[in-house]
Amino acid sequence: MSIAVFASGSGSNFKNIVLRSRVEAWGRAVRLLICDQPNAKVLQLAQELQVTAYLIEPSSYPSKKAYEKAILEILQEHGIEWVILAGYMRLVGTTLLQAFPKRIVNIHPSLLPAFPGLNAIEKAFLHPVKVTGVTIHFVDEGMDTGPILAQVPVSISEIDTLETLVDKIHQAEHNLYPTIIKQLIETETKWRRKEH
Numbered sequence: 387m388s389i390a391v392f393a394s395g396s397g398s399n400f401k402n403i404v405l406r407s408r409v410e411a412w413g414r415a416v417r418l419l420i421c422d423q424p425n426a427k428v429l430q431l432a433q434e435l436q437v438t439a440y441l442i443e444p445s446s447y448p449s450k451k452a453y454e455k456a457i458l459e460i461l462q463e464h465g466i467e468w469v470i471l472a473g474y475m476r477l478v479g480t481t482l483l484q485a486f487p488k489r490i491v492n493i494h495p496s497l498l499p500a501f502p503g504l505n506a507i508e509k510a511f512l513h514p515v516k517v518t519g520v521t522i523h524f525v526d527e528g529m530d531t532g533p534i535l536a537q538v539p540v541s542i543s544e545i546d547t548l549e550t551l552v553d554k555i556h557q558a559e560h561n562l563y564p565t566i567i568k569q570l571i572e573t574e575t576k577w578r579r580k581e582h
């Protein structure tokens with residue numbers, strides 16, 4: 387049983403999660419990367435880290451349901467039990483949500499419910515607010531709306547530029563996301579032991 391990461395872009399969170407899971411010897415390994423973008427840098431990272439990667443493009447399928455069914459088959463073949471979204475820029479549909487209830491987790495670069503959707507870091511910077519941050523939450527049908535698992539604030543100072551803010555947010559993400567994933571896995575393992 388193991389973890390699949392879904393990503394669409396540069397993959398810094400993917401890389402960080404894989405490395406932390408290995409260094410800290412989590413009870414669950416990152417077995418798969420699912421990517422929807424053919425030119426995403428994360429595909430290259432998966433190769434370097436020797437994580438099996440599948441490029442699954444929605445345009446190759448007649449419907450969202452068919453696209454997600456194809457993903458689901460792969461997840462089931464590989465015994466995946468946790469789905470970790472790390473910059474996966476697509477709404478998860480009912481096919482995957484029903485197959486993984488409370489087992490799909492997302493990271494979003496703002497203090498939700500502020501600034502949901504795309505370009506959240508830029509929106510906070512331009513708004514402007516003094517504090518933004520990072521949210522980790524379970525995924526539901528909505529756009530960045532599921533139950534919140536953890537949040538960490540990131541302050542925006544007078545001297546921050548969008549670039550420095552992006553760096554600060556990524557640092558906060560890289561600290562928080564693996565910590566929360568590890569906690570979820572450990573909590574689940576404890577419950578399973580109690581049940582037996």
Ligand code: GAR
Nearest residue numbers: 395396397398399400473493494495
């Ligand atoms: C991260 O900042 C993540 O929070 C964001 O995409 C970035 C991916 O970076 N996700 C969203 O905005 C989801 N709504 P990465 O590819 O370097 O991990």
